[in-house]
Amino acid sequence: MFQPGGDKKVLCAGLICLDILSVLDHYPVEDTDNSMVLDEMREFGVEIDHVVMHDGCDFPSSTIIINTHTGSRTIIHADKDLPELTFSQFQQLDLNWYKWIHFEGRNMTEVSQMVNAVQEFNHSASMEDRIIISGECEKAKYQPEYFISTVDVLFVAKEYAQHHGFTTAKAAVHGFHSRVKKSATVVCAWGEAGADAMGPDGVHHHTDAYSPGQVVDTLGAGDTFNGAIIAAMCRSLPLDEVLKFGCRVAGRKCGQFGYRGLR
Numbered sequence: 001m002f003q004p005g006g007d008k009k010v011l012c013a014g015l016i017c018l019d020i021l022s023v024l025d026h027y028p029v030e031d032t033d034n035s036m037v038l039d040e041m042r043e044f045g046v047e048i049d050h051v052v053m054h055d056g057c058d059f060p061s062s063t064i065i066i067n068t069h070t071g072s073r074t075i076i077h078a079d080k081d082l083p084e085l086t087f088s089q090f091q092q093l094d095l096n097w098y099k100w101i102h103f104e105g106r107n108m109t110e111v112s113q114m115v116n117a118v119q120e121f122n123h124s125a126s127m128e129d130r131i132i133i134s135g136e137c138e139k140a141k142y143q144p145e146y147f148i149s150t151v152d153v154l155f156v157a158k159e160y161a162q163h164h165g166f167t168t169a170k171a172a173v174h175g176f177h178s179r180v181k182k183s184a185t186v187v188c189a190w191g192e193a194g195a196d197a198m199g200p201d202g203v204h205h206h207t208d209a210y211s212p213g214q215v216v217d218t219l220g221a222g223d224t225f226n227g228a229i230i231a232a233m234c235r236s237l238p239l240d241e242v243l244k245f246g247c248r249v250a251g252r253k254c255g256q257f258g259y260r261g262l263r
């Protein structure tokens with residue numbers, strides 16, 4: 001029975017929103033995020049001559065909440081209007097310049113054509129001019145399965161392996177190894193459990209994660225790991241050394257913010 005006043009409360013029907021503020025001493029000038037990112041890539045020694053620029057488009061961007069006790073991260077991602085790389089843009093490249101091409105497992109309609117083009121190049125190239133092709137299966141939603149039977153080095157991310165029912169890197173490496181080319185290598189990183197790999201000889205390798213002491217920022221550990229693996233394989237190190245190097249560099253990265261000074 002309604003009784004005005006008394007101990008009755010006010011009910012608010014809606015949802016709760018957490019606002020996180022980025023406080024800057026001046027508002028960013030238009031396009032300075034682009035120049036900042038490109039400057040930093042140059043500084044890290046990444047050649048950017050073939051970056052496709054889209055006037056008036058913004059990078060996808062992420063706001064990341066890091067738990068300093070565990071290094072865990074929560075990512076709020078905003079994918080704006082930057083178009084994906086197309087096969088016709090890729091065709092502008094002179095493949096003679098490259099010894100290794102790594103593909104992200106996304107935009108697979110275009111990327112599968114890029115992989116085919118590199119394979120065609122390899123068919124007519126001499127042994128020493130052949131390009132090693134690697135591909136990363138990370139997000140199942142992009143259906144990167146085309147890589148499995150085509151690439152020379154298959155990176156299987158934990159997330160993708162779990163999507164396929166694997167509960168350890170060892171099981172994932174065994175599972176995917178039976179589906180790749182005979183000459184291919186499968187590599188799978190598994191967070192603080194380290195990483196596993198299997199090359200064409202079918203020998204299984206495991207490396208524990210390298211502890212940085214205190215974990216402060218695991219964002220980009222997977223990409224750091226992949227980059228270090230590619231760098232070590234380019235130096236023709238044996239697979240167990242390659243894995244150790246990958247885990248060491250990725251572990252160091254987890255002990256610092258960002259990527260500066262990593263080797």
Ligand code: ADP
Binds near residue numbers: 193
């Ligand atoms: P992603 O960033 O894709 O989630 P992972 O979490 O699988 O990548 O980590 C990739 C590699 O980074 C692991 O194989 C491991 O060597 C290293 N790594 C990740 N988390 C840690 C951690 N907490 N401590 C030490 N090394 C880690």
